[in-house]
Amino acid sequence: MQRYVCLMRAGHPLAAGDFSMEAFMAATHAVVVAKATGHGIVEEQLARAGIDRPVRLQLPHFAAVPYIISESDLVVTVTDKFAEATRRRFGLAVREHPLPFPEIPINLFWHRRYHRDAGNRWLRGLLFAMFAE
Structure with missing residues (x-):
């Protein structure tokens, strides 16, 4: 979020x-x-x-x-x-911010064909680390 x-x-x-x-x-x-x-x-x-x-x-x-x-x-x-x-x-x-905004969910989607792809997994891991709370 x-x-x-x-x-x-x-x-x-x-x-x-x-x-x-x-x-x-x-x-x-x-x-x-x-x-x-x-x-x-x-x-x-x-x-x-x-x-x-x-x-x-x-x-x-x-x-x-x-x-x-x-x-x-x-x-x-x-x-x-x-x-x-x-x-x-x-x-x-x-x-x-003086105006309360709703929290924004962050979602990441990928095709199941690329679920085990090494490059895709690396990128997903990088993004998860960047946006983890």
């Missing part, structure tokens, strides 16, 4: 102290618009809760997120696993 958190540079004004919904809504945001990833739940939940925030940057994928966030005052909503994987290397701060 994964949960959503807010990621920002370590020196961001919201990296310490109060991180209320009002502070979240007043901050400038980057948004990852990654199709077919399930990340759209973020925008759906925020819209459903009537939460509007200034979005200054839309990104098509997660690869550039830590580079941009570490050099700006933008806040981005990402999964906790992504945040932990990038936090130290890029000098980022992780804050609990």
Whole structure:
């Protein structure tokens, strides 16, 4: 299971102290618009809760997120696993999201034909280790 958190540079004004919904809504945001990833739940939940925030940057994928966030005052909503994987290397701060999101299950599927395949087993093991709780 994964949960959503807010990621920002370590020196961001919201990296310490109060991180209320009002502070979240007043901050400038980057948004990852990654199709077919399930990340759209973020925008759906925020819209459903009537939460509007200034979005200054839309990104098509997660690869550039830590580079941009570490050099700006933008806040981005990402999964906790992504945040932990990038936090130290890029000098980022992780804050609990002020809006409670449902936890997200992570599933891995493969065809039974490849169940015993050595390469497939290696990849599955690697992914399980990365996303294990």
